[in-house]
Amino acid sequence: MSQQQQTQAQGLESFDENTRRELQQFLEQEQTKARIQTQIHEFTDTCWDLLEMIDSELATRRANRHSRSRAERSTERRSLLLFALDAADAAMHPCDT
Numbered sequence: 001m002s003q004q005q006q007t008q009a010q011g012l013e014s015f016d017e018n019t020r021r022e023l024q025q026f027l028e029q030e031q032t033k034a035r036i037q038t039q040i041h042e043f044t045d046t047c048w049d050l051l052e053m054i055d056s057e058l059a060t061r062r063a064n065r066h067s068r069s070r071a072e073r074s075t076e077r078r079s080l081l082l083f084a085l086d087a088a089d090a091a092m093h094p095c096d097t
Contacts, residue, residue: 015023
């Protein structure tokens, strides 16, 4: 028996049997509520951690997709620029071909 339970038992001795039972039931119910509340907090923390991981992963994927898209557009522009420069060079120097 824990120190808290011993103290509770000693304090309960001054009450009649029915009151002691009611108080004991009340204490058990409150302890059960406290355990449930603790579990709820733990589950909530776990859910928040999971949501943060998901948000981070989604942000990373969006950033990667955006970077890839930007790189593809940059490559396209570079290719078009090189093509235009080649065409301009060919127009300026028609004898080189």
